[in-house]
Amino acid sequence: MTANMDAVRAQIAEEVKVDLSSLLEPDDNMKGFQEVSRSFISDTITAPTPDMYAYAAKASIGDAVYHEPTTLAFEAHMAKITGKEDALFLPSGTMSNQIALRTHLKQPPYAVLCDHRSHIVRYEAGGTAFHSGAHSQMVVPSNGHHLTVADIEENIVLGTDLHRHVALFAYDEIIRISEYAHSVGVKMHLDGARIWHVAAETGISVKDLCAPFDSVSLCLSKGLGAPIGSCLVGTKEFVAKARWFRKLFGGGMRQTGFMTAAAAYALTHNFPRLPAVHALTRKLEAGLREIGIDILGPVETCMVFFDPSPVGVTYAEIIERARALPEPIKLGGSRLVVHIQTSPKAVEDLLSVIRQLAEEKKAAGFVKPETPLTNGRSHKNMLFLY
Ligand SMILES: Cc1ncc(COP(=O)(O)O)c(C=O)c1O
Structure with missing residues (x-):
């Protein structure tokens, strides 16, 4: 009977156990960080770093x-x-x-x-x-x-x-x-x-x-x-x-200690990085303006709302072209979010994609309309894809 119960428990333990770590290749998280650094979808995608986790592991239990x-x-x-x-x-x-x-x-x-x-x-x-x-x-x-x-x-x-x-x-x-x-x-x-x-x-x-x-x-x-x-x-x-x-x-x-410790790490190490994030956002805004893109509202912190129609380009074309880069860029429509893990190179690459599309449209005969297509519009009724 006991031997039988032991076998039953072993069987249940066998069914219950799972190894998730083997799902990941050693450098998958590095690739994840690379993707985060080239995503303009949201700042919620910022990922915990090994330093943050090391600090979090010192939390109470x-x-x-x-x-x-x-x-x-x-x-x-x-x-x-x-x-x-x-x-x-x-x-x-x-x-x-x-x-x-x-x-x-x-x-x-x-x-x-x-x-x-x-x-x-x-x-x-x-x-x-x-x-x-x-x-x-x-x-x-x-x-x-x-x-x-x-x-x-x-x-x-x-x-x-x-x-x-x-x-x-x-x-x-x-x-x-x-x-x-x-x-x-x-x-x-x-x-x-x-x-x-x-x-x-x-x-x-x-x-x-x-x-x-x-x-x-x-x-x-x-x-x-x-x-x-x-x-x-x-x-x-x-x-x-x-x-x-x-x-x-x-x-x-x-056991929320590790969560609040990670948050404490963020307050200490990441809060001071926000001015650089805002500077990078302004750089993105300036680059878009230079291409002839409409900016739909004041760029105050980490977000840019834009409309590419004045240069004859659509959101879908930008999304598609950015996704097809050797190192893809993700974006979700009219809202671009810059965050502490956004790489300056990603900003440059995104601007290059949009600049190139604008040049192609111009070469194909697109002429900026006299009356801006964006007249009276704002980001509120622009396309959002998440
Ligand atoms: C302004 C604002 N408030 C509240 C929330 C909700 O936060 P959570 O996603 O943690 O529920 C968000 C999420 O992005 C947000 O942008």
């Missing part, structure tokens, strides 16, 4: 639902640099935003007022309605760039809560909105997924950028290059309740 020392130290650091009372580590920016809204919104009926382009309304799977039962009131900025206090006053239905998503926002205007919102008892949440870029570009500290908001979600796995995680910051009372919602949402994680 506690259970974060009970007590995880590295994670607690990381959260304390995040609270400190954002000037808030407390912080909560979460698996994703989406969960962080959704938990923030769920935590702020106390008793229906209520609504969330936000920029019509915000991640919360466009890319979070309708989570605001699903998780919080809240109406999302989307506002189109009257100046085409960022919401102003006049936009808010015009659209607010008092008793609503307020959410704002930004790339690089007009800081003075945010302060005005915050003063107005707080004077009428409305809470402010910032989806600060890329707040690091704003701090690096404007020289305004992360703490000052966060000050107008009651809560802020900061992503670690995008421009900063950590593999996982976002952090939600706010008052002690807010974070205590958000911690409870994290459990309810199924986001209570266990």
Whole structure:
């Protein structure tokens, strides 16, 4: 009987085991880094480096639902640099935003007022309605760039809560909105997924950028290059309740020490690299302009939105030609994202591809139209492929 059970267990163990490391050839990850360095799809593709992993391996091994020392130290650091009372580590920016809204919104009926382009309304799977039962009131900025206090006053239905998503926002205007919102008892949440870029570009500290908001979600796995995680910051009372919602949402994680250590490595080593990323982005923008490409909006940090139609070229042609290079380049349409692992050579190669296509079109007789094809268009209605 025992011998039989041993054989059964051995059989189950045989079925359960798996070796994933043999899937990889020794230099597959090197190839992966090479691909990342030539991809303009998003900054979420930035990959953890051996140095980052070596640092992460020094993390503590506690259970974060009970007590995880590295994670607690990381959260304390995040609270400190954002000037808030407390912080909560979460698996994703989406969960962080959704938990923030769920935590702020106390008793229906209520609504969330936000920029019509915000991640919360466009890319979070309708989570605001699903998780919080809240109406999302989307506002189109009257100046085409960022919401102003006049936009808010015009659209607010008092008793609503307020959410704002930004790339690089007009800081003075945010302060005005915050003063107005707080004077009428409305809470402010910032989806600060890329707040690091704003701090690096404007020289305004992360703490000052966060000050107008009651809560802020900061992503670690995008421009900063950590593999996982976002952090939600706010008052002690807010974070205590958000911690409870994290459990309810199924986001209570266990041995998160290595994740927060990787994020700490990113804050220390990758944040200082963002000015170089922005400089490379401006180089890309300048190169595109020189070819005659339309730039669809101000290039402020790490993204360029472009339209190649003034030189007779389509997105599909660029994507195809870039993919066919001996060292392929990936892009997804009108949005180009530059990140800490983008190689300057990839920028040059992409510009060469587009320049060559433009020259071919010219040689084939394409003449730039008198009225720009892009008239009245913006990146909002351009092609996005992911
Ligand atoms: C502005 C913004 N907010 C939130 C998120 C959501 O982050 P996650 O993909 O970690 O859920 C993203 C994702 O790219 C984003 O760009």
